[in-house]
Amino acid sequence: MASSSNTGTLRLSGDQIVGMAGALLGALVTAVGTYLELRPNRILGGDSVTAIAAFGPGAWALLGLWALMFAACLPGTGRTGAMVRGLVANTTMVVSVLLVARRATAFVAQSGDVARASLGISFWLSLGAAYIVIFSALPRAKSRNARALVSLPGIVMIAGLLFTGQLNSLSILVEYAVNADSFNKALVQQLSYTLGATGIALVIGLLAGVGAAKNPRLEGPVFATLNIAQVLPSLSFIGLLIVPMGWLGLNFPALKALGVSGIGWAPVFVVLLSYALYPITRNVYTSLKTLDESITDAARGMGMKPIQRLFTVELPLAFPVIIAGVRIAAVQTTAAAILAALVGGGGLGQIVFFGVQQTATDLILLGVIPIVALSLTIDASLRFVETLVRTAQEGGLT
Amino acid sequence: MIRLEHVTKCFAENTAVDDVSLEIKAGELAILLGPSGCGKTTTLRSINRMTDIDSGTIFVDDINVLEQQPDELRRRIGYVIQSIGLFPHLTIARNVATVPRLLGWDAERTNKRVNELLEMVGLDPALYAMKHPRELSGGEQQRVGVARALAADPAVLLMDEPFGALDPLSRQRLQVEFRALQRELGTTVVFVTHDIEEAVLLGDRIALMDHGRLIQFDRPETLWLSPATPFVSSFFGEEFALKILSRHTVFGIALERVSPDGLAQVTAETSLKDALATMVSSGRDALSVSDGLGGSAGVLTFSALVHAVKE
Numbered sequence: 001m002a003s004s005s006n007t008g009t010l011r012l013s014g015d016q017i018v019g020m021a022g023a024l025l026g027a028l029v030t031a032v033g034t035y036l037e038l039r040p041n042r043i044l045g046g047d048s049v050t051a052i053a054a055f056g057p058g059a060w061a062l063l064g065l066w067a068l069m070f071a072a073c074l075p076g077t078g079r080t081g082a083m084v085r086g087l088v089a090n091t092t093m094v095v096s097v098l099l100v101a102r103r104a105t106a107f108v109a110q111s112g113d114v115a116r117a118s119l120g121i122s123f124w125l126s127l128g129a130a131y132i133v134i135f136s137a138l139p140r141a142k143s144r145n146a147r148a149l150v151s152l153p154g155i156v157m158i159a160g161l162l163f164t165g166q167l168n169s170l171s172i173l174v175e176y177a178v179n180a181d182s183f184n185k186a187l188v189q190q191l192s193y194t195l196g197a198t199g200i201a202l203v204i205g206l207l208a209g210v211g212a213a214k215n216p217r218l219e220g221p222v223f224a225t226l227n228i229a230q231v232l233p234s235l236s237f238i239g240l241l242i243v244p245m246g247w248l249g250l251n252f253p254a255l256k257a258l259g260v261s262g263i264g265w266a267p268v269f270v271v272l273l274s275y276a277l278y279p280i281t282r283n284v285y286t287s288l289k290t291l292d293e294s295i296t297d298a299a300r301g302m303g304m305k306p307i308q309r310l311f312t313v314e315l316p317l318a319f320p321v322i323i324a325g326v327r328i329a330a331v332q333t334t335a336a337a338i339l340a341a342l343v344g345g346g347g348l349g350q351i352v353f354f355g356v357q358q359t360a361t362d363l364i365l366l367g368v369i370p371i372v373a374l375s376l377t378i379d380a381s382l383r384f385v386e387t388l389v390r391t392a393q394e395g396g397l398t
Numbered sequence: 399m400i401r402l403e404h405v406t407k408c409f410a411e412n413t414a415v416d417d418v419s420l421e422i423k424a425g426e427l428a429i430l431l432g433p434s435g436c437g438k439t440t441t442l443r444s445i446n447r448m449t450d451i452d453s454g455t456i457f458v459d460d461i462n463v464l465e466q467q468p469d470e471l472r473r474r475i476g477y478v479i480q481s482i483g484l485f486p487h488l489t490i491a492r493n494v495a496t497v498p499r500l501l502g503w504d505a506e507r508t509n510k511r512v513n514e515l516l517e518m519v520g521l522d523p524a525l526y527a528m529k530h531p532r533e534l535s536g537g538e539q540q541r542v543g544v545a546r547a548l549a550a551d552p553a554v555l556l557m558d559e560p561f562g563a564l565d566p567l568s569r570q571r572l573q574v575e576f577r578a579l580q581r582e583l584g585t586t587v588v589f590v591t592h593d594i595e596e597a598v599l600l601g602d603r604i605a606l607m608d609h610g611r612l613i614q615f616d617r618p619e620t621l622w623l624s625p626a627t628p629f630v631s632s633f634f635g636e637e638f639a640l641k642i643l644s645r646h647t648v649f650g651i652a653l654e655r656v657s658p659d660g661l662a663q664v665t666a667e668t669s670l671k672d673a674l675a676t677m678v679s680s681g682r683d684a685l686s687v688s689d690g691l692g693g694s695a696g697v698l699t700f701s702a703l704v705h706a707v708k709e
Contacts (some may be wrong), residue, residue: 298483301448302496302546303472316487393487394532 012075015136019073019085022132026092027066029129030059034120036100038107041114041371042171042360048120051096058099062126065092069133078142086137086150089130093154096126101169105169116171118362130154135206172362172369179351179363187370189265189346193272194378198330201276205325208277210310211283219285226281229274234339237274241267242343268345272336276329283325287318321388327382399424400445400554405454407440414440415451417611418526422603424553427580427587427675428615428637429601431594433633437610438590442556445588446475458554471499476486476555476585480562482539484531490516490529490542497550520575537568543646544576548585557589561596572602594634598641606630618642623708642707643671648687651706653696661697665690670703 012020029035030051039046051059065088071077072085104117134151141147161167168177176183211224232240248255248264260266291314299309315322341349350369355363400422407415415437422428430438433648443449445456447468456463463471484493491512498508502648513523531539540560547555560570561576577600580587591597597604598618605615606629614626625631631638649666662680664673665688677700679684689695 078416292481292483292486294479294481294483295485297448297481298479299485301446301477301479301483302474303469303474304496304502305469308500314484317485394530 007267012073014081015139016073016075016077019082019133020070022089022129022136023066023070023073024087025132026069026126026129026276027063027120029094029125030062030066030096033122033125035122035126036103037116037118037120038111039116039118039171040111046116051099051122051126054103055099058095062092062096065095066129073136074092082137082140083146083150085133086141087153089137090150090152090154090157093127093130094157094161096123097158097167099169101161101167104171108169116174116362117169118171119365137214172365175360175362175366179354179366182344182354183351183366185369186348186350188348188375189340190334190337190348190371193265193269193340193345193347194330194334194374197269197272197276197333197337198326199282201273201280201329201363202326204273205277205280205329206284206322209281210288212281212285213288216307222281222285226274226278230278230292234271234275234336235342237271238267238339238343241270245270261387263343263345265340265345268337268340268343271339272333275336276333279328279332281323283321283328284318287321288314291317316393320386320393323382323386327379327386330378330382334371338371399426399459400428400588401457401460402441402445403457404453405441405451405456407437407449407451413610415444417454418607418610418612419454420605420612420615422586422588425584426585426602427577427589427600429597429604430588430590430607431592431597431601431604432591432607432613435609436607438592438605438607439558441607442558442588442590444581445554445557446472446477448472448477463538473500474552474554476549476552478540478543478547478555478557478560480559480564482531482536484539484542484546486531489528489530490521490534491523492692493531493542494546494549496546503552511549512545515548516542518579519545521545535568536564537572540564540568540572541637544579548583553586555585555587556588559591560589562591562593569596576600586646594638595641595644598638599644603668603691606633608633618645619707639707640671640674643674644669646670646707648673648698651702652699653687653698653700656684656697658694658697661686663688663694666695672709673698673703 032050034048035051036049036054037046038049051062055062069085069088069089069092072081072088074081077084100117100119100123107117108115134154137149137150141150162173167173208218208222208226212219229237243264245260247265249261249266250256252260258266295313295317296309299313304312337347338352339345340347341353348371351367352364353367355361355365355367402418402420405418406413418437418441420428430441434436440449444451445458445463447463447466451464458471458475484490485496491509494512494515495508499513503511512527516523516526521538521541526534526538526542527567531542534542543560547557562573564572573596589600601618603615603617604621606613606621608629614621614630620644621630621634622642625634634641646669647666648664648668648670661682661684662676663686664676668676673685677683683700685698686694687696687698
């Protein structure tokens with residue numbers, strides 16, 4: 001399977017080459033480069049240390065794990081090799097996080113409360129390397145359970161360490177502890193932007209998409225409008241809205257009470273909503289337009305009224321495609337909401353910009369990492385819903 | 399039962415149906431036959447108003463369909479199409495229950511009817527009711543298609559090349575079973591096909607169409623013996639006689655009381671086409687017909703067979 005045994009020579013397959021590259025990168029960044037930065041305080045520069053300098057024997061253990069992953073990519077290792085390297089990559093992630101946490105705790109204990117232990121570029125690269133190895137193993141995992149086993153345990157255990165406070169002496173979590181209030185507020189704002197804009201876009205997008213699909217006269221205007229919004233660069237779009245939104249806020253007390261004004265959440269929300277509308281409307285429209293004609297013909301021939309056809313046949317069949325549109329919109333909104341911080345609209349972008357102003361890398365990461373995690377979680381969970389619905393509609397996995 | 403009067407329908411520049419008038423009797427299986435583009439499907443779809451006609455009138459059960467709500471009209475007329483069009487996200491039971499649900503039947507009555515229908519089309523409800531269309535073969539899917547169309551016990555069934563996409567074996571089986579079912583239920587059927595064999599096998603009468611016009615509407619035997627135009631005979635071709643033979647059985651033909659020794663044997667249910675084939679392959683111009691008790695009821699000669707068909 002892993003090699004072309006019929007020719008008698010052992011050859012590497014694509015996934016094995018990728019796995020080897022990942023393992024080599026992992027070993028390289030464990031041996032050289034800044035794994036940890038140990039600084040006397042938040043501002044001053046400090047010692048950039050390699051994994052070997054930071055952990056001693058622990059680093060040799062890490063190197064051993066990378067070597068094991070490399071070995072599990074050799075020709076002839078097949079599916080077993082893939083499962084082994086996937087599981088070892090997960091283990092390596094957890095071990096390296098545990099090692100940096102332990103070293104950070106020791107350093108802070110020794111150098112005082114203001115001392116900071118930041119994660120270095122090599123640490124982040126080693127996480128990346130672990131994921132390269134994991135992705136190289138995934139195509140060989142046959143069942144859904146095997147894929148979960150190869151891709152999830154590492155990240156789940158690290159999340160567990162994070163939430164049980166095991167990683168609290170790392171600088172990034174010190175930043176969190178210091179900024180907890182503004183961080184939590186920013187996170188709630190970020191979620192409100194994503195959920196609010198996507199939710200409202202889903203309602204409007206369903207109406208607009210169904211309308212455009214059913215009435216050719218609406219098709220042109222709907223997509224012309226959405227296209228204009230889509231091509232406007234986000235910042236200029238926000239800028240354009242400052243005057244009209246300010247006017248609305250000034251002239252309608254009810255809107256003003258809601259906080260509508262030229263700056264703040266309102267213009268950002270309108271921009272996010274406009275961006276989210278496009279993929280949702282497009283997918284609603286396309287999915288309805290590309291339904292199997294024989295099915296709609298049969299539905300009509302049975303004597304279903306247009307509204308009955310829409311709800312019992314057309315929308316259920318279009319549902320997976322519509323969910324895909326919602327997924328794209330939600331991920332896109334999560335990323336675009338960072339800009340809210342520029343006009344006083346809050347969100348995690350604010351944490352990022354604070355970090356930039358203070359040249360505090362760990363504060364920037366405190367803003368960026370949750371955004372990435374949020375995007376990935378939204379993407380994965382909506383993909384899961386999509387698969388679930390598809391499977392249910394097609395009568396199980398037979 | 400169904401009456402078309404001067405029905406005309408144009409699409410953009412060409413006339414799909416050109417002044418067609420015909421009357422289909424209750425319980426009759428009428429075939430609309432013709433080359434592709436002759437207007438047979440448009441004619442069929444105008445009956446349940448899937449296509450609205452430009453001029454003329456159509457009566458179903460003496461009611462003018464043009465004065466009916468299209469959706470309500472369609473619920474009373476069964477409709478089966480070549481691509482079947484089962485709803486892939488719904489179970490077989492739920493597919494068959496489509497029209498009863500639209501008509502607001504209660505669950506108990508609907509379930510009872512669904513089971514009855516599945517059995518009628520030869521699918522075990524216990525096995526099939528909860529499956530999804532994807533899990534069924536093409537033939538099984540079209541059985542469900544027929545069951546779905548018959549769900550509310552419609553007096554009229556419209557079928558647009560229903561067996562056209564099936565493999566020859568399932569097509570043949572479904573044709574025979576469907577013919578028997580139709581006779582049993584007494585449903586009036588309008589059946590579109592371009593397959594001459596199918597038309598001759600199933601049709602009580604065949605409406606031959608060409609370029610939107612109705613050329614002749616008659617029993618296959620009449621089309622064969624007294625074609626209205628040269629087009630009729632050229633369309634059915636030289637083999638028409640053989641196809642007519644497949645409609646009739648040995649039963650009812652006068653047999654000769656001579657010795658059946660050495661003759662190949664057929665039964666009274668054998669089609670005349672098969673009987674002829676048996677004569678050819680046995681190299682004799684006569685056959686022994688069994689009496690069903692192991693003996694011979696008499697001898698069928700070639701000339702008796704030819705005369706029987708001509709009558």
